[in-house]
Ligand SMILES: CC(C)[C@H](C(=O)O)[C@@H](O)C(=O)O
């Protein structure tokens with residue numbers, strides 16, 4: 001069978017721990033995997049001042065995919081690792097789709113008293129390479145009473161159309177075939193106009209997809225009050241960041257939320273990572289839930305055309321989650337990884 | 347006693363219905379109120395092309411306060427009424443504090459299965475005159491494959507400091523004395539840096555206030571999973587828009603969420619409005635819950651120094667909400683208004 005060449009970036013904090021379990025599961029799938037681990041993150045930054053050297057970035061381009069743990073540490077000023085490492089990877093590798101399923105697995109406790117698994121089953125297609133994440137902006141008279149700081153959201157027809165098109169395809173492939181655009185067209189009138197017009201125009205090519213629009217504030221509310229409203233969502237980078245964390249919350253917590261930074265044109269490797277961060281407060285204690293990373297591995301397999309293997313991993317996770325119902329708590333990161341690995345192998 | 351001169355802007359959709367009830371309650375309080383109603387919103391726009399004529403704006407400056415219902419209608423392109431009427435009022439009248447309590451009243455059903463009233467009791471101090479709401483931005487090559495659309499977030503030391511200071515004062519006056527800054531400093535590095543530095547600096551003057559920081563994505567999650575984390579929150583205009591809708595969702599719905607657009611320096615009247623919109627789908631049917639408007643009236647009374655009257659209105663609402671527990675549903679907008687009015691008058 002196929003040989004996967006995988007770059008692994010464990011990163012910071014619990015990133016290291018959860019990636020170990022993700023790889024364990026990946027190996028149990030039976031596909032040949034060749035991994036190379038890259039030392040990037042806070043430690044390297046402190047040691048060498050480097051975030052993502054160009055040579056490393058070039059090397060990363062050669063892999064089939066990247067598995068990333070988590071990036072970020074309180075010892076590094078905010079923005080440095082995020083902008084120069086994590087976001088740089090997303091931008092340079094043209095991960096214009098940040099794919100984030102929001103799905104309540106049976107057996108998983110949700111903070112929403114009345115939600116059932118059939119109510120929470122959506123996919124958020126978050127744009128990954130534009131808008132306020134572009135890093136544009138500046139500051140004048142820093143530190144004085146006359147300081148002005150700006151941030152610019154950059155949006156292009158090219159960038160919006162390709163992600164909107166991806167989302168329509170995604171919606172078409174799902175049973176409900178419903179796509180909701182989430183934006184803030186009534187305030188962000190320039191960017192919103194571009195998004196809304198593009199959404200409407202591309203939609204004409206997808207008569208079988210039912211479309212809807214929701215302001216980001218209303219959508220954030222509906223995630224809590226009526227999650228069943230949503231099937232596939234397409235949205236801007238920043239709004240996607242926020243609503244997928246609400247999605248993670250209602251679907252049982254950040255420990256279960258997987259994501260893929262996808263380059264659909266396959267001009268560079270896609271990168272799979274849990275939605276959670278490096279969680280320095282619990283790092284190194286075996287307390288992190290590796291499930292989000294394991295589900296990200298399933299997305300990785302799916303992206304590489306190994307749909308059966310992906311389904312096997314997702315089923316193993318689903319079975320493990322049902323077991324948790326009966327009070328099977330208190331397992332360490334390793335133990336959860338071992339249990340899911342055993343299901344995949346068995 | 348004092349005579350309140352109040353400008354009333356019922357606006358669009360259910361705005362008209364809920365404002366009627368709000369005024370009914372206000373009159374029952376016993377304070378003398380002189381009201382003048384301003385016809386602004388979608389109907390006027392269609393009739394005359396006007397959103398907010400300068401002469402009307404000037405007149406509005408002369409009142410003690412403004413009560414607003416809701417602005418917005420699908421017959422008007424997105425942004426026109428929002429930008430040129432609602433946001434123009436907030437900006438011109440220098441409503442730099444958008445005050446939004448998030449409070450679960452006893453008896454109110456929350457979608458969060460386990461939350462109790464003592465878990466959800468916070469105040470969001472949303473900045474009201476800057477950031478992405480400034481309307482800065484532009485578009486190039488509109489409608490072509492080479493279109494570029496920008497939105498600019500404008501932030502000033504002046505604007506950030508005054509709202510942060512207000513929030514510290516607010517936190518100091520509450521029993522828990524905890525203030526959380528919500529932003530996205532790891533991505534919006536210029537604006538985030540200004541906010542974080544200002545927050546830290548002003549905080550030195552408030553040694554009794556416990557401070558915390560939360561990225562907006564994490565905060566959005568915590569609103570659902572750990573709302574008890576928050577006491578007072580201070581945040582940017584856009585983030586405040588989003589998190590207060592999540593707040594409304596967890597505290598029993600948008601039908602109960604009140605807000606005040608406050609000019610703390612009293613150089614112009616403050617404006618009180620429910621957080622909900624004009625809800626054209628249920629307009630004119632007597633289905634809207636006027637409670638959010640009535641609670642906004644309580645905030646208005648409080649702002650005008652009528653603390654006892656404000657408390658009376660809030661208590662009447664609290665009592666009404668407890669009654670709803672026993673299945674007292676199906677009341678019309680008028681009936682709810684009448685019932686609360688009777689409690690205030692009684
Ligand atoms: C760490 C941060 C830059 C990142 C983002 O904002 O995209 C994270 O929140 C995420 O959602 O992956």
Ligand SMILES: CC(C)[C@H](C(=O)O)[C@@H](O)C(=O)O
Nearest residue numbers: 186187217418428432587621
């Ligand atoms: C109608 C809209 C412009 C407004 C806002 O975004 O501020 C509304 O959502 C609100 O929260 O009052």
